[in-house]
Amino acid sequence: MSDLKEVSLSAADKTVVLPVHQPVLGQPCIDIGKLPKETGCFTFDNGFTATASCKSAITYIDGDEGVLMYRGYPIEQLAEKSSFLEVAYLLMNGDLPSKDEFAKFEHDVTKHSMLNERFTQFVQGFRYDAHPMAMLMGMVGSMASFYHNDHDYADPEQRRLAAIRLIAKVPTIAALCYRHRIGWPNVYPKNNLEYVSRFLHTMFEVPSEPLQLSPVAAKALDLLFILHADHEQNASTSTVRLVGSTGANPYACVSAGVAALWGPAHGGANEAVLKMLEEIGSTANVQSAVDKAKDKNSGFRLMGFGHRVYKNFDPRATIIREMTYKVLNELGINDPLLDVAMKLEEAALKDDYFVQRKLYPNVDFYSGIIYKALGIPTEMFTVMFAIARTAGWISHWLEQQNDPDNKIGRPRQVYTGSASRDYVAIDKR
Numbered sequence: 001m002s003d004l005k006e007v008s009l010s011a012a013d014k015t016v017v018l019p020v021h022q023p024v025l026g027q028p029c030i031d032i033g034k035l036p037k038e039t040g041c042f043t044f045d046n047g048f049t050a051t052a053s054c055k056s057a058i059t060y061i062d063g064d065e066g067v068l069m070y071r072g073y074p075i076e077q078l079a080e081k082s083s084f085l086e087v088a089y090l091l092m093n094g095d096l097p098s099k100d101e102f103a104k105f106e107h108d109v110t111k112h113s114m115l116n117e118r119f120t121q122f123v124q125g126f127r128y129d130a131h132p133m134a135m136l137m138g139m140v141g142s143m144a145s146f147y148h149n150d151h152d153y154a155d156p157e158q159r160r161l162a163a164i165r166l167i168a169k170v171p172t173i174a175a176l177c178y179r180h181r182i183g184w185p186n187v188y189p190k191n192n193l194e195y196v197s198r199f200l201h202t203m204f205e206v207p208s209e210p211l212q213l214s215p216v217a218a219k220a221l222d223l224l225f226i227l228h229a230d231h232e233q234n235a236s237t238s239t240v241r242l243v244g245s246t247g248a249n250p251y252a253c254v255s256a257g258v259a260a261l262w263g264p265a266h267g268g269a270n271e272a273v274l275k276m277l278e279e280i281g282s283t284a285n286v287q288s289a290v291d292k293a294k295d296k297n298s299g300f301r302l303m304g305f306g307h308r309v310y311k312n313f314d315p316r317a318t319i320i321r322e323m324t325y326k327v328l329n330e331l332g333i334n335d336p337l338l339d340v341a342m343k344l345e346e347a348a349l350k351d352d353y354f355v356q357r358k359l360y361p362n363v364d365f366y367s368g369i370i371y372k373a374l375g376i377p378t379e380m381f382t383v384m385f386a387i388a389r390t391a392g393w394i395s396h397w398l399e400q401q402n403d404p405d406n407k408i409g410r411p412r413q414v415y416t417g418s419a420s421r422d423y424v425a426i427d428k429r
């Protein structure tokens with residue numbers, strides 16, 4: 001790591017000395033905060049490719065080496081040894097829980113799994129075919145109306161309670177949205193089950209017959225939730241932080257995160273991958289799909305490929321790829337889409353276009369095949385991502401609210417509109 005302490009920058013005939021922040025891991029960051037005052041210039045960074053927006057102790061990524069760590073623990077170890085709920089505790093609190101701490105956390109999350117009965121009425125207002133992400137966004141946002149007036153989010157205990165409520169209730173809301181879409185009656189979460197099994201029951205159980213849940217399914221989903229739980233300052237987490245910086249209600253902040261996640265360049269990619277694989281249809285069509293993705297005029301990209309930070313491999317994709325074979329094998333499923341995905345990966349990884357641009361499969365490339373094998377419909381894929389990422393979003397919100405340096409996020413712009421001009425009356429235009 002560089003020991004750079006400051007840099008000098010000359011702009012508008014002035015030289016300004018800028019301090020450099022040295023992170024525990026990763027590249028040094030030049031603090032440009034005093035630049036406008038001292039030089040009259042702002043910086044421009046389209047898409048934040050060169051800008052750190054905050055200090056954070058939650059997640060570390062080394063994109064060149066394919067490293068991902070939550071609170072210092074490598075994702076591979078957490079994937080192998082931990083559970084989603086333990087990871088949620090870790091993200092929120094900074095350390096792995098003791099047995100007693102975990103028991104209390106699990107108890108608290110479990111006790112908050114139920115929704116206010118008004119939610120079942122609220123969901124009826126959505127069209128029968130509403131996209132579950134649209135419903136989730138609205139329903140999570142509506143939590144602000146249940147937990148706002150009597151709540152003081154300056155109180156750390158109330159903040160903790162909001163985090164618990166979100167982790168507990170988002171899966172119940174997700175299941176309710178799914179059931180509304182297919183016209184199934186509401187079922188209540190079964191608190192004798194652990195987190196992921198409880199969610200699967202709330203989603204798939206029907207009153208007319210008991211649900212035989214495969215332990216393979218619960219284990220696979222738990223692992224997918226661990227891998228999706230956090231990813232430092234991605235678009236949706238940055239959105240949560242931007243909204244959070246204004247002092248908005250935490251449920252409103254997380255609802256904004258759901259909205260940002262929905263886009264196909266972000267969490268919506270998992271749904272887009274499966275649709276793409278279905279459209280490609282067979283291994284015979286793989287090369288033409290690769291060629292189309294290379295053609296800038298086609299408007300087509302290989303979904304599930306590429307990442308802003310990972311330029312070597314996405315460690316989550318490596319774990320999911322391995323798991324896909326295992327899950328399909330254990331569930332006795334032979335999905336031809338897996339062959340299409342493998343062939344597509346192989347063709348892209350040896351193609352100069354993808355090699356030169358360092359485009360590798362990302363977390364979303366294989367996850368859809370597993371979701372499909374678990375019986376989760378395509379339009380619910382991004383909702384699965386949102387359930388897991390809620391743990392990350394709310395951990396970032398908690399960190400931000402505890403940060404004495406927190407200030408409202410307010411970027412500037414390069415103005416490209418008209419220069420000053422005089423108003424012209426409508427009959428003279």
Ligand code: CMC
Pocket residue numbers: 047234264265266267268269293294300301302303304305306307308309357359362363364
């Ligand atoms: N297929 C074809 N070309 C691509 C792809 C792709 N999937 N991704 C990037 N490129 C090209 C892009 O056209 C550009 O080429 P050139 O340098 O010739 O102009 C170059 O690679 C760099 O791309 P970029 O768009 O400038 O890179 P970015 O860091 O802004 O975007 C990305 C990252 C993930 C949005 C992008 O790779 C992409 O659109 N991937 C497909 C969608 C996807 O899988 N998203 C999930 C991301 S991981 C999970 C998550 O964040 O939720």
